[in-house]
Structure formats: C-alpha cells, structure tokens
Amino acid sequence: MTVESPGTQAPADTPAEPADTRQVIRPYGDTTGDGMVQMSFTLPVPAGKRAEAAALQLAGKMGLDPASVVHAKPMGPDFTFFIVYGKVRHLVDYASIPAPEERAYPLLTSQEVNLAIRRALNRRLVVVGACIGTDAHTVGIDAILNVKGFAGEKGLEYYREIHVVNMGAQVTVPELVERAKAENADAVLVSQVVTQRNAHLHNTKQMAAAFHAEYPTAVAGGMGRPLLVVGGPRFDTVAEADLGVDRIFGKGTTPAEVASYLVHALLPADPGSGDPADPADQEDESP
Numbered sequence: 001m002t003v004e005s006p007g008t009q010a011p012a013d014t015p016a017e018p019a020d021t022r023q024v025i026r027p028y029g030d031t032t033g034d035g036m037v038q039m040s041f042t043l044p045v046p047a048g049k050r051a052e053a054a055a056l057q058l059a060g061k062m063g064l065d066p067a068s069v070v071h072a073k074p075m076g077p078d079f080t081f082f083i084v085y086g087k088v089r090h091l092v093d094y095a096s097i098p099a100p101e102e103r104a105y106p107l108l109t110s111q112e113v114n115l116a117i118r119r120a121l122n123r124r125l126v127v128v129g130a131c132i133g134t135d136a137h138t139v140g141i142d143a144i145l146n147v148k149g150f151a152g153e154k155g156l157e158y159y160r161e162i163h164v165v166n167m168g169a170q171v172t173v174p175e176l177v178e179r180a181k182a183e184n185a186d187a188v189l190v191s192q193v194v195t196q197r198n199a200h201l202h203n204t205k206q207m208a209a210a211f212h213a214e215y216p217t218a219v220a221g222g223m224g225r226p227l228l229v230v231g232g233p234r235f236d237t238v239a240e241a242d243l244g245v246d247r248i249f250g251k252g253t254t255p256a257e258v259a260s261y262l263v264h265a266l267l268p269a270d271p272g273s274g275d276p277a278d279p280a281d282q283e284d285e286s287p
Contacts, residue, residue: 026088026090039059064088068084114160151179195233227266
C-alpha cells in the first residue's frame with residue numbers, strides 16, 4: 001500500500017476560464033480597425049478659421065482625436081457646413097447585439113397576393129395612399145403604389161386584386177379621412193419624407209388620432225377601421241404604439257413587402273393554402 005505525502009497530492013480540479021465570446025469591432029476608414037470616421041454637421045457661425053476651430057473643438061468633445069476639417073462651406077452669411085474626419089477610441093461588442101426579429105409573415109409573389117385576396121375577399125382590396133401635411137415628396141408613396149415600383153419590383157397598382165387610390169402630395173388629414181371613408185378603404189398608406197423638427201412624427205400622430213376618432217368603435221386595423229401604415233426614412237426611433245398606427249416601414253421597403261403585409265394583416269385565410277401551380281391561378285399579371 002502506497003501512501004502519498006501531502007507534497008505529492010494532486011491539486012483539485014480548477015474550473016476552466018470561460019471562453020471569450022466577444023466580437024469587438026471598431027470603425028474602418030483607411031485600414032481595418034483604424035477607428036477612422038467621417039461626420040457632417042452645421043454650426044450657426046460664419047465661415048472662417050474661427051469656425052473651423054469651433055468644429056474641431058466639437059469633434060474633440062465627441063471623441064474624435066485626432067480630427068481634421070476636410071470640408072467647410074458657407075451656408076449663407078451666418079452658417080457653415082462641415083465635414084470632419086477623425087479617429088475614435090470607442091469599441092463595440094458586436095456579439096452582444098441581439099439579432100433583429102425576423103419578418104412575421106412570408107414574402108409573397110404578386111400571383112400569391114392576388115390569389116389570397118380573391119379567395120378571402122371575393123373583391124378587390126382597397127388601398128388609399130398619400131403624403132400628408134406640407135410634405136411634397138411623392139417619391140416614397142409612388143415607389144410603393146405606382147406600377148413602375150421600386151428596386152425592380154412593380155408597385156401595388158400592378159396587382160390586379162388591389163384597387164389603389166394615390167392622392168399625391170400635401171394632402172390634409174381631413175381630406176385623407178374623407179377619401180378613405182368614401183372608398184371604403186381596407187388600408188391607408190402614408191409616406192413622410194420631410195423630417196425637420198420631427199414633422200413626420202407630428203403629422204403621423206395627427207393622422208392616426210383622426211382615424212381613431214372617426215372610427216371610435218373599431219377593434220383594430222382592418223376590424224372596424226382601415227389599417228394604418230406609415231413609411232419613411234426616419235421612423236427608426238419610434239414604435240407603432242408611439243404613433244397610433246398599425247405598421248411602420250423604413251427606408252428600402254419594397255412593394256412586395258407592403259403587399260405581403262397587407263395580406264398578412266387583413267386576410268383571415270392562409271395565403272399559402274392555395275396551390276400556386278394550379279393553372280387556373282397562373283393568370284397574366286398585366287393590369
């Protein structure tokens with residue numbers, strides 16, 4: 001029998017160090033990981049050396065060190081527009097950022113959308129669209145509604161089972177509500193491109209409040225009142241509940257995404273229940 005002395009006893013197992021699961025990233029300008037960024041802003045001061053010194057001081061307080069003014073342009077006598085290039089020390093743990101939620105509905109083809117509407121409604125789905133307030137930029141609403149569409153996709157006017165009423169630009173909220181009621185609209189699509197002083201948020205809240213007041217007994221969008229859908233480039237800081245609408249679409253949204261959402265939100269039947277290979281459903285999709 002052998003007895004181990006205290007000095008030769010094997011040490012107890014120690015827990016292993018946890019694996020480093022971080023994915024640290026930093027901005028990239030000239031070479032990978034150099035931390036270089038470019039930003040632009042306007043200061044309410046006349047152009048000149050003193051204005052550039054103010055821009056550099058601001059850049060330093062924002063964490064750019066070193067920084068340089070690569071462009072300065074007068075914006076009238078009392079304002080200067082700057083582009084500043086500099087290095088930041090900040091890091092981001094990319095692995096800790098949660099992945100965005102997946103789309104809750106399938107992306108359908110125009111044939112699948114038309115088939116779903118025809119089977120569930122036995123009539124055309126009515127969509128009224130507009131740019132409200134003083135917004136005269138129709139590029140967003142036209143990209144979704146017009147036949148020419150956006151990003152190689154045809155707009156909702158191309159869908160033979162969707163009746164589109166495009167009211168254009170600078171439509172007042174009362175005009176929009178009146179037209180939606182007259183058309184018995186299933187959905188109202190509003191585009192807001194102008195964002196100065198949060199005009200897009202104020203206009204959308206006003207629009208939503210008007211529809212909720214006009215349909216006081218409605219249960220939800222598509223159940224007693226039209227579905228309220230808003231889109232534009234600067235809605236990424238708010239949620240639907242903040243504005244009183246049913247859906248917000250951001251920049252880069254395509255007509256197919258909007259059409260698929262309308263099917264998902266408004267139709268009780270499963271759009272995938274039909275057989276897309278059925279010859280009776282493979283109609284010519286030209287309007």
